[in-house]
Amino acid sequence: MIRIATLSDAKNNCRNCRLSSLCLPENLAQSDVNKLEGIVQRRKPVARGTYLFRVGQRFNSIFAVRTGSVKTTNLLANGDEHISGFHLPGEVIGLDAILTRSHPSTAVALESTSVCEIPFNDLETLGDQTPALQHQLVRIMSRGLLSEQSTAHLLTRRSAEQRLTVMLLKFSEHFANRGLSASRFRLPMSRLDLANYLGLVPETMSRTFRRLEAQGLVSITGKEIEIIDFYGMKELSFGAGADTANAATPDRTIHFKSSGMYR
């Protein structure tokens, strides 16, 4: 069957966007989506290394990643740079600048990337007349809080092997969701970036890749990743010897117990 490209496709509007369920249009009536489209600016794909915004820059817009990937970095008091996140299609970035109206972080494309730019003043104004849109903005921010929490665990209490494993599984899942292979993919970021994000030095990163290979879990060739043993990876990501995920236990006090970082 031959599919004819329509004008709507060419415009790449929200209605046809495969990611709309992760983005602002979710739960919006068709008429509201139309209004939203009126303020969304779709940028042409930008090249690797292009800045969406830089730290200290005045806040005007939030951005939704449509294709490609973006890293956000923060400048520490001592001059170091810390990568606060890698952002894949469906994620909205720049929300951390709303309070101060000045970007606390820098966002740069890791590969050829297209984003939707949404001027925040326009969004706020539209939201004032469109409760569903406001609610969705709040939900997206709630999602952001949630995801930062889960990465916080990973980076504080997990070994290098576990950090890398979780990271690889997260990317695998992402590619699977987009209809691509879950077992073979290409990481868009450098080893240095990956190490920085995971709170490790590049040397440790390199050695950790090699260790995962030695265990027969993955196969690495440069940025190309092949996941060989999903089960082993998942087991490792939970922490060795871990019992399976505990469901909510709403009526008992939960005491902290460490399964140990090194065991």
Add this chain to the structure above:
Amino acid sequence: MIRIATLSDAKNNCRNCRLSSLCLPENLAQSDVNKLEGIVQRRKPVARGTYLFRVGQRFNSIFAVRTGSVKTTNLLANGDEHISGFHLPGEVIGLDAILTRSHPSTAVALESTSVCEIPFNDLETLGDQTPALQHQLVRIMSRGLLSEQSTAHLLTRRSAEQRLTVMLLKFSEHFANRGLSASRFRLPMSRLDLANYLGLVPETMSRTFRRLEAQGLVSITGKEIEIIDFYGMKELSFGAGADTANAATPDRTIHFKSSGMYR
């Protein structure tokens, strides 16, 4: 001069709340504050150990801490508990549950604590008619994203000494803001909780306290903290040999360079 307690004081309403500038009423017209007060439920102070909500519980309300302190904990896949934050007066908690309508974390009072409970459905409804309120909710969530980012740095790339130092300075600042002593205060949480939050084991926590004492920076007696050398503490918190905080450099690429964790 003698100040007579009025009925408003007794009600502890938003208008008289010293924390309103950190909370939802900020930037609201008086009439809107009145409406907000209509939905805020002020709980009597709760005892140490009282749960505000538990992981897995259905999400109904967000909570603003008015006095005391609250810790929020997350349950990891392997059964461990991780403390995601200590929350002091002026902070709003429960925002991470908006998306899923189910609390991803547990919140428990660390000491005698009073909170304002704000039923979220009511807040959303009121927000639909009160743009300034909606905007303030979004700003508060943006603040949450910001603060999670900054703690992420702390916990991934900083030594035990630096983590504890930053923590102590943060509490010091908090008490100073409330008109209490910046140099002498009592930590509301146990060593175990503190260690958990900072991504350390209790033994390391204990030794780190002792090391800070040995350097003449602080004096510790149980939970009582006295900060002796603020300058030294601040220097340490930035990382030894760090240049002062870099202002925004919006027109130059910032390259990652590590000042080293152990130096």
Add this chain to the structure above:
DNA sequence: CGATATGTTGACAGTAATCAAATGAGGTGG
């Protein structure tokens, strides 16, 4: 093709985790 940046490998060092045990604090019952 040369220059520079990125990634890898090896030797070594150091911080923090682990294991073990003692001490101290708080709470309960006698």
Add this chain to the structure above:
DNA sequence: CCACCTCATTTGATTACTGTCAACATATCG
């Protein structure tokens, strides 16, 4: 009020993961 129990905290000895330093290999780019 004190003995006793339990749990939190501290201290010591040891282990080991990850950082640091240095050198080499590989990629990338003009």
